[in-house]
Amino acid sequence: MVVDQGKLDAFIGKAISEWGAAAGVLLVFLGDKLGLFKAMSGAGPGEARLKELITSAGFSTFHRAAQTPFNLILEARP
Numbered sequence: 001m002v003v004d005q006g007k008l009d010a011f012i013g014k015a016i017s018e019w020g021a022a023a024g025v026l027l028v029f030l031g032d033k034l035g036l037f038k039a040m041s042g043a044g045p046g047e048a049r050l051k052e053l054i055t056s057a058g059f060s061t062f063h064r065a066a067q068t069p070f071n072l073i074l075e076a077r078p
Contacts, residue, residue, distance in 0.1 A: 050074065 031037055051062045054076045065075040 047072075047074070 047064070054062045059076040059078055061075075061077045063075055064072065066073040
């Protein structure tokens, strides 16, 4: 029997992709059950602590440049 290397590579790529997606779903499920997302909601990345750290490193300004439901962009300037 002759194996078509192109088809085998495509199959392996699809299988790895599907396993990665399944692992992602499992991690989101576990995070939800453990209360990770509730604990993180509204808390941000410890913005006050970050400001303290950044200003102690010599930066003079630090502020929230933009925010979306999924991203928080902070700006620090010397």
